[in-house]
Amino acid sequence: MKILQNENMDSIQEVKACMHGLRDLRMFKRLQAILLHLKGRPYAEIADLLGCTEQTIYNYVRAYKANGLKGLVPGQSPGRPCQLTEEQEKELYQLIVEKKPADVGFPAEMNWTSFLVRDWIKQTFDIVYTDRGVRKLLTRLGFSYTKPTYTLAKADPQKQAMFKQEFETIKKNDE
Structure with missing residues (x-):
């Protein structure tokens, strides 16, 4: 029995350490659920305290038992479904x-x-x-995204032509 308590205390300390300084509210809530679970609180009470369903708490605990703290990391939200046909x-x-x-x-x-x-x-x-x-x-759809570049509207055309010539010369010398 003493070994189980020590393992539980180690897990509690690990969860607390992970919570310290965390800015991700979703992850913090998941860690809170696990912390309360490790402290022996029933699912219904945890769900009530965190404002979610018992099923959600059950899912968090199951993910934690299966994969540890890594199992609690939220995946990428898929976002809204495509609106165009x-x-x-x-x-x-x-x-x-x-x-x-x-x-x-x-x-x-x-x-x-x-x-x-x-x-x-x-x-x-x-x-x-x-x-x-x-x-x-x-x-x-297969397109790539690039940020637009702009040219100066009041640029001197002669200076631009000279630069292009210099650039082409440099480019030829590098080949």
């Missing part, structure tokens, strides 16, 4: 591949940005996406 996604894909934003009524932009795609989806399908959601959608 397969046909709408195909239409969006074709649009990005075949047309420029100016071709469909946007200001004269050279390339599609996630913001422009978001606005086009809203205008065309009346579906609202977040910017992050659009970037995930574009990645799923």
